Amino acid sequence: MFKGIYNWIDERLDITPMWRDVADHEVPEHVNPAHHFSAFVYCFGGLTFFITVIQILSGMFLTMYYVPDIINAYASVDYLQHKVAFGGIVRAMHHWGASLVIVMMFLHTLRVFFTGSYKAPREMNWVVGMLIFFIMLGLGLTGYLLPWDNKAYFATKVTLQIAESVPYLGPYIKELLNGGEIVGAQTLTRFFAIHVFFLPGALLALLAAHFFMIRKQGISGPL
Amino acid sequence: MAHGHNSKEKVVFVGDSRVKKNSMVNIPPDFTSFPGKSEAFIPYFLLKEWMVGVVVLVGFLVLTIAHPAPLGYPADPMNAAFIPMPDWYFLFMYQLLKYPYVSGDYVVLGVMGIPGLAFGALLLAPFLDTGKERRFYRRPIASSLMLLSLISCVYLTKVSWDHYQHQLEESGTKPEHIVREEKAREAYEKGQPAPSAVKRAKPVAIVAEDDPAYGLIKQNCMACHATDLNGGSGIPALRGIGDQFSLEELHDVVTNGNGNMPAFKDKLSTAEIDQIATWLSKQKKAAE
Known part of the structure; x- marks a missing residue:
């Protein structure tokens, strides 16, 4: 039956070349952990993506309960962590996953750096990868405020003070993020919007570019 | 049919549509670009990568069950005693800004100069390190700069964390999420419901509604x-x-x-x- 459905779609959209390209491309021996145990270092990129998928899924479930306003934000986090079935697990996955994705991305970056894989012709992919790194840091920064506990509040206050000390642009950056004079209701909704819509949108676009370039250029050869 | 499978047409379409027939259809790429035991991505290689993924996933789930995500007390802007602390991966930058020549009058150096130089160099690494050599031990400048940055980041993070622990000890405070956890555990051992940190003003009720x-x-x-x-x-x-x-x-x-x-x-x-x-x-x- 699946073959029938596949053929039906293929007749209309000619998806076979695309599927063959995704599925059949060559994966060389030197990156295969089944052949060389040390090749697990080549898995860090895939694991970063895996954790990113976990972050997106757990985040989607968190927004089912989370309320981004200063009166209810803390209470909704408290409720989903302590009252909702498996809410504690989902929040712990999102919380620890945020750290793990940084760790994995860091290891992936080091692997690419020390194997010299960023050299010609893969310069653009390295730059896109670094942009993904910055987006991830931005996601970590904005997500930190959302539980609206003291730790979140005062860390964000300090962050915005640091942003303000950037010459010329600083006060504008601060006002843009703050949405006013103080860290308050506007700040929370802005950080929520940035964390849930702006940065994930940019992240998905950059990931698509990252993967497209890997497919186009293939993996770098053995050292 | 406007677009039949007529090979004399220059562009071949799929069915009666504007989807172009790909001429490369079903030709698997040859596996000669690398020596050794190459294999197809799906399903063979992906399965092996999934094995590594499963090991990570199990470790990750054990972590989430053993350590619930921390949650302190609701944000109180009037709380002057709270020691602000960013997440651990920002600590190196946080600590950097505490040194005299990158803060105060020189804060531009701290927020733009050093991080700009470090992250700028990282972003543009392929254009700075343009040699053909890939092995790290044959690229001493790039490798040693990276190692030096790594060591500084680890050092700054550790100093920052130790200082935070010292501050906590000096002021005799415990992080709020730990206090909360301890109170919840105490209540649990006494068989009481977990204390809630959420305070709500109860709506005022109408008194004597049956009064004429x-x-x-x-x-x-x-x-x-x-x-x-x-x-x-x-x-x-x-x-x-x-x-x-x-x-x-x-x-x-x-x-x-x-x-x-x-x-x-x-x-x-x-x-x-x-x-x-x-x-x-x-x-x-x-x-x-």
Whole structure:
């Protein structure tokens, strides 16, 4: 039956070349952990993506309960962590996953750096990868405020003070993020919007570019 | 059919459509670009990568079960004693800004100079390190700069964390999420429900709803003070009004009016106003 459905779609959209390209491309021996145990270092990129998928899924479930306003934000986090079935697990996955994705991305970056894989012709992919790194840091920064506990509040206050000390642009950056004079209701909704819509949108676009370039250029050869 | 499978046409379409037939159809790429045991991505290689993924996933889930995500107490902007702390992966930058030559008058160096140089160099690494050599031990400058940055980041993070621990010890405070966890555990051991950090103002209830005076309130007051007696813009709530005014004051306001409040001395008898004022003076917030 699946073959029938596949053929039906293929007749209309000619998806076979695309599927063959995704599925059949060559994966060389030197990156295969089944052949060389040390090749697990080549898995860090895939694991970063895996954790990113976990972050997106757990985040989607968190927004089912989370309320981004200063009166209810803390209470909704408290409720989903302590009252909702498996809410504690989902929040712990999102919380620890945020750290793990940084760790994995860091290891992936080091692997690419020390194997010299960023050299010609893969310069653009390295730059896109670094942009993904910055987006991830931005996601970590904005997500930190959302539980609206003291730790979140005062860390964000300090962050915005640091942003303000950037010459010329600083006060504008601060006002843009703050949405006013103080860290308050506007700040929370802005950080929520940035964390849930702006940065994930940019992240998905950059990931698509990252993967497209890997497919186009293939993996770098053995050292 | 406008676009049949006629090979004489320059562009071949799939079915009756604008989707171009790909001429590379079903030709698997040859596996000769690398020596050794190459294999196809799906399913063979992906399966092996998934094995590594499963090991990571199990470790990750064990972590999430063993260590719940921390949650402190609700944000209180008036809390002056709280020691602010960013997430661990920002600590190296946080610590950097505490040194004298990158803060105060030189803060531009701290927020733009050093991070800009470090992240700028990282972003543009392929254009700075342009040699053909890939092995790290044959690229001493790039490798040593990276190692040096790594060591500095680890060092700054550790100094920052130690300083935080020292601050906690000096001020005799525990991080709030730990205090919360301890209180929850204590309550659990005593068989009590977990204490909630969420404080809500309970809505003030209406007192003595079966009093005949409530009928007078319905007729005369609810038009302005709302049917739930919660008031509106510029109009005070009647719930809990007894906490704010004495019986005499209420009597006076109902009789003679006050600002927007009309006088009722012509509409109601003194006995009725007495009844209303007495009822209003009973509207006190229940003791908790």
